[in-house]
Amino acid sequence: MKTVKQGDSGEEIAILNNALTQAGYSVKEGMTFTPALRETVVAFQQQRGLEPDGIVGYHTWEALLLGGESEATELADEDFSRGALLLDCETAALRAVQEVESGSRHGFVAPGKPTILFEGHIFWAQLKKRGIDPVQYAAQNGDILYPQWEKGHYRGGLKEYDRLEKARAIDREAADASASWGMFQVMGFNFAACGEKSVASFVAAMQQSARSQLKLFVRFIHQGGMLFALQRKEWATFARLYNGPRYAENRYDVKLAKAYAKYAR
Incomplete structure (x- = not known):
């Protein structure tokens, strides 16, 4: 708006x-x-x-x-419409991102536990950023700590919290920054772009409700330099900015275009 x-x-x-x-x-x-x-x-x-x-x-x-205030763990159609108004984009475009990122407007795997995906290569980088040598922990933590992206260690659902807790035992802030959170799967290290002062406050907001997750996502899009791509439905550009330079390996742009076409109908 x-x-x-x-x-x-x-x-x-x-x-x-x-x-x-x-x-x-x-x-x-x-x-x-x-x-x-x-x-x-x-x-x-x-x-x-x-x-x-x-x-x-x-x-x-x-x-x-x-x-x-809202404690709902699922977004209503009106929430999507209001989020789209705030971003001045099509509701179908917003719905497309949500579907591709999590597949559900329900952003929780259990009460108080947002949907997450832990990224071991990000954890490697976040530890180094904090002056912690990841190599000293790598041998005993091969499922949560590795220098290059790979998807073989993903466990999905609540089991991702087992990986997160294992990483938190090494460094909580770095671990929380290394997971993607909620129905829009926003990385924890993007907390500032979501209007939060710390990774901890970002995680706390993600745990509140589905609407809180939507609010953080809208802020991220608004401040993260990708709003124009969402408004114009330039899916390759949006996927590169939102998912990273290797977006094509997961065909994010193709999936976004397909989901948008479905909701635009």
């Missing part, structure tokens, strides 16, 4: 009015950002701990569209 302020007009104002109404505020319908509407926006911002400047930018839009 584009930033709007007093004096602006257009479809975004109608969406703003609707979102404020759903948040419990009384507003008049219309397509113009009036002084009265600004006052309501300021009141909403104050309530949510946002800068009360009366300007509806990304953080205010996020609070309006994806805010509120």
Whole structure:
């Protein structure tokens, strides 16, 4: 969603009015950002701990569209629609990413345990980044620690947590940074791009709810330099930025295009 302020007009104002109404505020319908509407926006911002400047930018839009408490472990259709509004992309494009990354709008394998996939080659790099020599641990931890990517050690589902806990025994922060989390499979080392201050706060947010996972993903797309590719459905570019330079080995771009075509129907 584009930033709007007093004096602006257009479809975004109608969406703003609707979102404020759903948040419990009384507003008049219309397509113009009036002084009265600004006052309501300021009141909403104050309530949510946002800068009360009366300007509806990304953080205010996020609070309006994806805010509120939710303990649901599955996304509703409206959640996808609101996430797409926030990113100004097609809902079908958002659904395509979710399907290819996890195959389910249910981002948990057990209560409080988000879907994860532990990456041993990332763990190798994350240990080195923290001044820890991975070689000294490699011999006894071949299933969680290796210098090059390989998929033979993946165990899937809850069993990925066995691998994660084994890695946490070596270094918890590096281990959590080396797993992809939630229904959109965002890597832990991307915590800052998801608006989190630490890997630990990122993991805690992933554990909250499906909507929290969606919120982190939307932030990552917004801040991670790949939004344009998602908006334009340039799947090869998006897959390279989201999944890495070896995306073609798993045919991520082909899978994304196929999933998008299904949802676009």
